[in-house]
Amino acid sequence: MHLRKWRKRVRGKTEEYWALVESYRTARGPRQRIVAYLGEMAEAAREGVAQAARGETTHQPRLLEEVTPEWVEVDARRLRVERVRDFGGAWLGLQVLGKLGLETFLGSTLPAGREEISWGVMAQVLVLGRLCDPCSELALAERVYGRTALMDLLGVPEEKVNDDRLYRALDALLPHQAALEKHLKERVGSLFSLEYDLLLYDVTSTYFEGLAEGNALARRGYSRDHRPDCQQVCIALVVSKEGMPLAHRVFAGNRAEVSTVEEIVELIERQYGAADRIWVMDRGMVSEENVAFLKEGGRRYILGTPKSQLRRYARHFGEGGWETVREGLEVKRCPSPEGEETFLLCRSQERRAKEAAMRSTFEQRLEEGLTKLAAACEVRKLTPVRVAERVGRLLGKNTRAEKLFAVEVLPRADGGTALSWRKREERREWASLSEGCYVLRTNITDWSGEALWRAYIQLTQAEAAFRIHKQDLSLRPIWHQKQDRVRAHILVCFLAYVLWKALGLLCERAGLGGEPRQIFEELSQIRTVDVVLPTKAGPELRRRCVAQPTKHQAILLQRLGMTLPTHFKMHEV
Helix, strand or coil, rough: CCCEEEEEEEEEEEEEEEEEEEEEEEEEEEEEEEEEEEECHHHHHHHHHHHHHHHCCCCCCCCCCCCCCCCCCCCCHCCHHHHHHEEHHHHHHHHHHHHHCHHHHHHHHHCCCCCCCCCHHHHHHHHHHHHHHCHHHHHHHHHHHEEECCCHCCCCCCCCCCCHHHHHHHHHHHHHHHHHHHHHHHHHHHHHHHCCCCEEEEEEEECCCCCCCCCCCCCCCCCCCCCCCCCCCEEEEEEEEEEEEEEEEEEEECCHHHHHHHHHHHHHHHHCCCCCCCCCCCHHHHHHHHHHHHHHHHCCCEEEHHHHHHHHHHHHHHCCCEEECCCCEEEEEEECCCCCCEEEEEEEEEHHHHHHHHHHHHHHEEEEEHHHHHHHHCCCCCCHHHHHHHHHHHHHCCCCCHHHHHEEECCCCCCEEEEEEEHHHHHHHHHHCCCEEEEEECCCCCCCHHHHHHHHHHHHHHHHHHHHHHHCCCCEECCCHHHHHHHHHHHHHHHHHHHHHHHHHHHHCCCCCCHHHHHHHHHCCCCCEEEEECCCCCCCCEEECCCCCCHHHHHHHHHHHCCCCCCCCCCCC
């Protein structure tokens, strides 16, 4: 801030007065604003105000100055604070965004036109808003942006952020998805020394609010959100073994997982080049066609297999050769007859107890239902069709136990129906033997059973990525209706998740663990306030200050190697 002299013609006379002026940066260049009108002031008084505005605390006159500063007295009774804003979360997100080079990348990549605020800056508003307080673009413009320090951090006035400008920023961002993914892969890889030798692939779905008419991707299909009544899209995500995403694509809501494998694998190889990668996928991706496709390209893989594959290895359950990975978990290698593949039997005591408890619950429920229905058939003349329908509904509600019962529906001579059932003991024995067991399939023959299992279990990183997308970043539900806006919405969530994971890796490097949620919430409590200092001479001085961090917050910042500013100039980047 500095003093400026103003001249004004009043009734033929020129009057002079002084004003306290602040300079700040915007996306369109530097700007100035008047903080306070000071009127006529002596030179000593002006120097005192100027030094106070600059935050200078020394009483020593500067060299070559003949004027001794006159310090301004503050009326402490009228001292107040104004404009309290959320600062810590937006500031922390911007620090991580800078470490990833996204600020520079967005500024140089997104096209520049005649817009007043560049699309690169508006894209940062979208991503930081999604990270700090996930909401719709309308809510971000009307409610969230004005209560955070994003205006000060990015230099974009509150009145310049509206839903129309945010929607247009989505449109400008989407065409650069592939370039963004490549930039982040290289930047994050070098920043955290990540290796992309193991790629985890999974698919989820998310649903729409609204009909999404005219959107070819909006279809009804298998809903992972348990919303079969809504239109949805499927999202394919590829992550590293640390959970850092490399790429994502959006498919129609009725697209089967198994049909996406070839397209995603070729996308990664086209975008990042062919390499000696290992693909890890769950059983929903497995088909003989996909396995043949992976083999043809010389690709290595570790795949889950359908539960039905277990019967092929029933004789191995009672034999030795099991390798203990950890307490309660054993694995056993079973080479294929051709020797090209290895099938890994896995047996988990914890999973077995869970599946046994679930089977017992469904078995008991189904037995009670059949007993009641059989008793009803004895006292009432129910038609065979009606009884069969009720049996079908009963079996459909207890699918985990339906194969354990043999049910017969026979007509009686008196026009009623006889219902009889029995338990299939051979099925119960196999269910008890196979509970807690599953089979992995791989063409990696030189790894131990433990190494194969540990690589496959990394798929939980992809599942965690979807969970954070949906819960912490509010990916669902989707309110956009246009196809490209839907893709852009998911891209913004993807970028916010990259910031989330990068913060997690920074925390892990600092010895704070790999889960950034609690740390982000703690530092988000830091606020900025405007301290207003009324002087006894009349004018008011305003300083924008960052609240002093608590002892706990200071320790976190020190461990992360980040320095929190103490004073914060308005609209300064």
